[in-house]
Amino acid sequence: MPWSRIKPDTNEPDFSNDVLLDNKAGRRIAYAEALNEALFQALSLDPRVFVMGQGVDDPSGMFGATRGLHLKFGADRVFDTPLAETALSGVAVGAALGGMRPVYFHNRPDFLLLAMDQLVNHAAKWHYMFGGAACVPLVFWACVGRGWGSAAQHSQALQGLFMHVPGLKLIMPATCFDAKGLMLSAIADKNPVLIIDHRMNFKQRGLVPEEPYTVPIGKGVIRRKGRDVTVVAISHLVAEAYAAAQELAEEGIEAEIIDPRTLRPLDEELILESVARTGRLVVTDTGWKTGGVTAEIGAMVAEKGFASLKAPIVRVCNPDLPTPSGYTLERAYYIGKDDIKAGIVKAVRGS
Amino acid sequence: MPLTTKARLQLFRTMLRIRRVQERIESEYMKDEMKTPVHLYIGQEAIASGVCSSLRDDDAINSNHRSHGHYLAKGGDLNAMMAELFCKSTGCSRGYGGSMHLVDVAHGNMGTSAIVGGGIPIATGQGLAFQMQKLDRVSAVFFGDGAADEGTLYESVNFAMLKQLPVVYVMENNGWAVCSPTATRHCGDNVFHKGAGDRLFTAKIDGNDPELVFDTAEKAVAHARSGQGPAFIECVTYRILGHAGCLQQDPKGYRDPAEIELWRERCPVCTYQRKLLELGVLSHSLLTELEAVISAEIDAAFEFARTSPLPTADVLHNHLFCE
Numbered sequence: 001m002p003w004s005r006i007k008p009d010t011n012e013p014d015f016s017n018d019v020l021l022d023n024k025a026g027r028r029i030a031y032a033e034a035l036n037e038a039l040f041q042a043l044s045l046d047p048r049v050f051v052m053g054q055g056v057d058d059p060s061g062m063f064g065a066t067r068g069l070h071l072k073f074g075a076d077r078v079f080d081t082p083l084a085e086t087a088l089s090g091v092a093v094g095a096a097l098g099g100m101r102p103v104y105f106h107n108r109p110d111f112l113l114l115a116m117d118q119l120v121n122h123a124a125k126w127h128y129m130f131g132g133a134a135c136v137p138l139v140f141w142a143c144v145g146r147g148w149g150s151a152a153q154h155s156q157a158l159q160g161l162f163m164h165v166p167g168l169k170l171i172m173p174a175t176c177f178d179a180k181g182l183m184l185s186a187i188a189d190k191n192p193v194l195i196i197d198h199r200m201n202f203k204q205r206g207l208v209p210e211e212p213y214t215v216p217i218g219k220g221v222i223r224r225k226g227r228d229v230t231v232v233a234i235s236h237l238v239a240e241a242y243a244a245a246q247e248l249a250e251e252g253i254e255a256e257i258i259d260p261r262t263l264r265p266l267d268e269e270l271i272l273e274s275v276a277r278t279g280r281l282v283v284t285d286t287g288w289k290t291g292g293v294t295a296e297i298g299a300m301v302a303e304k305g306f307a308s309l310k311a312p313i314v315r316v317c318n319p320d321l322p323t324p325s326g327y328t329l330e331r332a333y334y335i336g337k338d339d340i341k342a343g344i345v346k347a348v349r350g351s
Numbered sequence: 352m353p354l355t356t357k358a359r360l361q362l363f364r365t366m367l368r369i370r371r372v373q374e375r376i377e378s379e380y381m382k383d384e385m386k387t388p389v390h391l392y393i394g395q396e397a398i399a400s401g402v403c404s405s406l407r408d409d410d411a412i413n414s415n416h417r418s419h420g421h422y423l424a425k426g427g428d429l430n431a432m433m434a435e436l437f438c439k440s441t442g443c444s445r446g447y448g449g450s451m452h453l454v455d456v457a458h459g460n461m462g463t464s465a466i467v468g469g470g471i472p473i474a475t476g477q478g479l480a481f482q483m484q485k486l487d488r489v490s491a492v493f494f495g496d497g498a499a500d501e502g503t504l505y506e507s508v509n510f511a512m513l514k515q516l517p518v519v520y521v522m523e524n525n526g527w528a529v530c531s532p533t534a535t536r537h538c539g540d541n542v543f544h545k546g547a548g549d550r551l552f553t554a555k556i557d558g559n560d561p562e563l564v565f566d567t568a569e570k571a572v573a574h575a576r577s578g579q580g581p582a583f584i585e586c587v588t589y590r591i592l593g594h595a596g597c598l599q600q601d602p603k604g605y606r607d608p609a610e611i612e613l614w615r616e617r618c619p620v621c622t623y624q625r626k627l628l629e630l631g632v633l634s635h636s637l638l639t640e641l642e643a644v645i646s647a648e649i650d651a652a653f654e655f656a657r658t659s660p661l662p663t664a665d666v667l668h669n670h671l672f673c674e
Contacts, residue, residue: 082510086472086503087503089472090472091472091476091479093473094474094490096476096480097462097476097477098477098484098490099480100479100483117469118473121469122464122469127673130444130447130448130462133444133454137673169672190673
């Protein structure tokens with residue numbers, strides 16, 4: 001199946017703590033539909049919101065996330081952009097300063113590197129650098145690719161780079177419910193927010209209320225309760241970690257799965273509180289190990305929760321290599337349920 | 352149409368004020384009270400003054416690291432600027448920005464980037480915002496010939512032409528990017544005078560002639576405001592002082608002293624002063640009075656900056672995010 005035609009074919013694990021928290025009725029819809037609904041509602045509710053990006057108005061509509069929006073809201077509010085990520089990112093910053101609420105779809109994080117100047121040097125600094133005189137409310141969105149030979153320049157999970165930057169909020173959803181609620185929160189936020197999605201999330205269907213709602217930025221959630229080990233999993237690895245934990249339950253290991261949902265600000269309290277109960281930590285991320293998200297979360301726990309730890313922290317990440325293209329190499333490269341299982345066992349049993 | 356006497360005097364006053372502020376900063380810089388890298392605007396005053404005179408209060412400007420002239424010409428408060436250079440909490444950016452990051456929201460100066468070429472797309476985006484909100488506001492952006500090396504300029508102008516955005520691009524070609532002359536970086540004339548045809552308002556003018564700058568900018572702004580799309584003006588000028596700091600900090604040997612001397616003779620402030628005196632628009636007594644008023648204002652601004660409080664460590668973590 002080509003990556004451009006990933007179809008939702010799996011129901012996400014029944015985390016239940018999403019929808020039932022607010023007693024809102026949910027329908028089971030696809031991840032892309034949840035995002036699409038969020039954008040549709042944001043565009044309807046706030047005339048300042050607009051959607052831009054290369055291909056947002058094409059028939060596939062950014063993997064379905066932006067499909068049809070231009071037909072409803074017109075080319076003035078949902079428009080294709082030149083292949084000029086550097087300047088168009090600055091255009092988004094300027095539009096935000098001019099009173100609008102841009103949502104800029106960047107397709108892949110790889111292309112965000114062309115937008116780094118505006119994102120890091122400008123958007124992230126604007127409020128601080130002028131002593132609070134001006135705000136830059138904008139949303140950048142990008143989706144990590146995977147599979148079908150996407151290779152080294154179309155599948156990078158670069159959240160570690162962006163997590164490093166003060167002034168940016170960084171969101172990585174894992175469920176359909178959060179995809180919608182966090183998108184609506186990001187659009188409502190007065191600051192630059194980067195949402196990094198993952199193509200594997202687009203395979204799933206989940207329960208999503210129809211009415212608009214927000215999920216708080218900076219709040220993680222426990223996806224599975226467990227007494228033996230805390231597993232902090234990012235993005236689509238939440239589902240992989242959950243599957244690993246279900247299998248390990250049969251072996252008597254009860255893993256607690258934490259989905260931070262937001263990497264910056266990070267819900268440190270939730271993680272530390274969990275580690276205080278379990279005494280063990282596994283961190284798993286779709287990005288690289290060195291200097292990345294697992295390094296930061298691991299260091300945070302070692303710094304602030306060292307006394308709780310009964311065993312060394314285990315990190316489960318893709319190897320520190322560019323992504324290879326061929327499918328045998330790809331299979332060797334990517335981590336998943338089994339790697340996380342091995343990581344959990346190592347944290348609990350020491351080998 | 353020739354400018355009125357009032358308009359000419361206003362233009363001259365703006366230029367003279369910028370010049371005197373720059374000179375005072377230059378002469379006091381070695382005292383090390385202004386602990387921020389300054390990029391002085393001496394020699395280029397006609398451009399900020401001419402362009403900003405053609406803008407309304409609610410029009411936006413974007414500037415660059417050499418921003419003092421643009422900030423002042425658009426109406427920025429001198430006290431707040433000097434306090435910012437003195438790193439004080441009464442500065443326009445509360446001491447978080449410094450000389451390269453001036454801001455004046457009340458006059459459409461939403462913040463200054465010191466990344467060369469960084470402000471160009473931001474100004475373009477402000478133009479997009481004005482168009483989307485159906486406001487008849489114009490966004491003007493000042494940048495040097497160094498920024499014309501950057502891809503953001505070409506990407507931005509393309510987008511502004513595509514969307515017919517109300518943006519006026521003002522390139523101040525002062526001959527030098529730090530110590531590199533334009534001739535070693537640009538392959539001849541810039542592309543906008545050749546390729547854009549009638550879809551982009553373009554002009555290449557003497558940037559040291561304030562009335563010519565004003566006249567051209569007024570046409571460009573009217574063009575942009577009326578929905579006809581962006582404009583590009585290249586103003587040929589010269590950076591009399593070094594790239595940064597005061598005169599004695601400028602490294603020697605990269606420019607021919609004769610070149611500097613030639614441009615000193617073309618000083619926009621002195622030339623315009625002479626012209627207005629000859630025309631009888633300006634009298635010697637009025638000039639003396641203007642100088643005295645400006646001097647007193649600068650004295651007061653330096654006093655304000657010196658006596659203002661410094662930000663304390665307890666505010667270090669403020670303002671990272673907008674609440």
